[in-house]
Amino acid sequence: MIHVAALVARKDLRIELRSRVLAWQVLPFGVMALLLCGLALGPNPAGRSHAGPGLFYIVVTLMALLMINRSQAIESSRGTKDSVATLGLDPAGVFLGKAAALTVEMWLASAVLLTGTVLFLHVDQARTLVAIPSIAASVAALSLAGTLYGALTSSQNSSLTLLPVLALPAFAPLLIAGERAYSAVVYGGELKVWWSLLVISLIAYSSVGVLLYGVMEES
Amino acid sequence: MRASIHLLDAVVISNGFPLISGTTLSIEHGSITVINGANGAGKTSLLQLIGGLLPLSNGEGTVAGVDLTRHDRREVRRHVGWLGHESSFYEDLTVAENLTFACAALSIDPSQIPVVLERVELTHRTNTKSKELSAGQRRRVGIAWLLLRRPEIWLLDEPYASIDVQGREFLEGIIGEASQSGATVLLSSHDDLDFGKRKVRTITMAGGRVVSS
Numbered sequence: 001m002i003h004v005a006a007l008v009a010r011k012d013l014r015i016e017l018r019s020r021v022l023a024w025q026v027l028p029f030g031v032m033a034l035l036l037c038g039l040a041l042g043p044n045p046a047g048r049s050h051a052g053p054g055l056f057y058i059v060v061t062l063m064a065l066l067m068i069n070r071s072q073a074i075e076s077s078r079g080t081k082d083s084v085a086t087l088g089l090d091p092a093g094v095f096l097g098k099a100a101a102l103t104v105e106m107w108l109a110s111a112v113l114l115t116g117t118v119l120f121l122h123v124d125q126a127r128t129l130v131a132i133p134s135i136a137a138s139v140a141a142l143s144l145a146g147t148l149y150g151a152l153t154s155s156q157n158s159s160l161t162l163l164p165v166l167a168l169p170a171f172a173p174l175l176i177a178g179e180r181a182y183s184a185v186v187y188g189g190e191l192k193v194w195w196s197l198l199v200i201s202l203i204a205y206s207s208v209g210v211l212l213y214g215v216m217e218e219s
Numbered sequence: 220m221r222a223s224i225h226l227l228d229a230v231v232i233s234n235g236f237p238l239i240s241g242t243t244l245s246i247e248h249g250s251i252t253v254i255n256g257a258n259g260a261g262k263t264s265l266l267q268l269i270g271g272l273l274p275l276s277n278g279e280g281t282v283a284g285v286d287l288t289r290h291d292r293r294e295v296r297r298h299v300g301w302l303g304h305e306s307s308f309y310e311d312l313t314v315a316e317n318l319t320f321a322c323a324a325l326s327i328d329p330s331q332i333p334v335v336l337e338r339v340e341l342t343h344r345t346n347t348k349s350k351e352l353s354a355g356q357r358r359r360v361g362i363a364w365l366l367l368r369r370p371e372i373w374l375l376d377e378p379y380a381s382i383d384v385q386g387r388e389f390l391e392g393i394i395g396e397a398s399q400s401g402a403t404v405l406l407s408s409h410d411d412l413d414f415g416k417r418k419v420r421t422i423t424m425a426g427g428r429v430v431s432s
Contacts, residue, residue: 004324007320007323007324011309011312011320014311014312014316015309015311015312018311018312018348019311074309074311077305077310079303079304079305079307079308080305080307080308080309080310082267082270082272082301082303083301083303083307083308083321083361083364084308085271085272085293085296085301086270086271086272086296086299086300086301086370087296087321087324087325088293088294088296088297088324088325089324214293218274218293
């Protein structure tokens with residue numbers, strides 16, 4: 001399983017490096033969305049700063065939806081699907097590999113967005129750095145959940161619209177936990193409960209993915 | 220000679236539509252079988268059923284000793300090599316990267332990649348992305364993978380599409396060679412084929428059924 005996961009993750013990252021979809025399409029969209037959110041909040045820096053963690057997670061979610069669709073599109077052309085299917089790859093390994101590659105891509109995107117959050121929305125830089133572990137955990141949980149829902153919707157004709165409808169309710173607890181944890185680090189508040197929720201989500205989505213990804217692929 | 224593939228009243232239904240509607244078929248180990256038929260006759264679906272790419276909805280089936288009614292159809296895929304209509308593997312990876320990925324997935328020695336690429340006359344395209352290859356060259360990458368993998372059952376879906384006369388003769392040679400080495404070859408084609416002295420069985424399909432064999 002680990003061998004297949006490493007193989008798939010390397011392949012997905014190599015394809016991303018070649019196609020530059022993240023760098024040339026998804027990141028510019030994310031930065032523009034963050035800028036527009038900042039403008040919509042008006043000129044008051046304090047108000048923007050307070051909304052910063054929430055806006056960061058909204059934009060991360062929008063970018064995640066694009067990246068999940070991209071991650072599944074790599075596999076979904078008929079020729080690729082049939083050729084790869086006859087390799088008989090362990091579905092649990094494929095799930096972990098795709099989720100790992102998506103996590104790395106989302107971490108890179110989040111790093112750029114965090115810079116934007118500090119620069120445009122005036123969230124405290126030093127405290128944002130302290131919040132990085134919770135942000136990394138919530139983004140990893142989003143990627144795991146997204147890989148599952150991506151597999152579920154990829155074979156449908158309307159996958160582009162179906163993915164947000166199905167995945168956003170599942171993302172909601174992760175976004176709340178991530179935003180609350182980020183805000184708690186920056187403005188003070190309870191942190192432990194949100195960390196617990198993130199850790200439970202990571203374990204739950206990893207386990208469900210390992211067990212059910214094959215069934216989802218085949219269906 | 221023992222049967223490599225055996226189907227009895229096999230039915231495949233996808234989205235409520237019968238792709239294969241009651242096919243009975245027995246194919247001997249090491250044979251070459253050509254599947255004929257008009258577009259939509261069920262040729263590709265039959266190959267996909269045999270390759271474990273489509274589930275058996277009804278009836279019975281055994282492929283390379285794997286019972287399609289009892290076992291996970293993914294087990295069948297370990298025994299088959301697939302050459303489809305479209306390109307093989309990933310568009311954004313180079314020819315060498317695609318083959319290396321496939322070799323790593325099945326623990327096959329990748330040192331043979333340059334040898335098979337030379338055989339399919341693609342050495343000069345080793346580091347070209349798949350999406351930059353012509354349709355015929357993509358087909359040759361698929362053939363290179365079959366040569367590397369040497370599967371027990373070769374499933375070739377219209378392998379002569381987009382291939383020139385020279386490529387066609389080359390492919391016929393490869394198929395004859397595979398059969399001689401014990402592999403069972405099934406291919407769908409609209410063309411007259413020449414495998415030299417090898418005996419070829421022709422099956423005709425219409426409406427998801429085998430109408431003559």
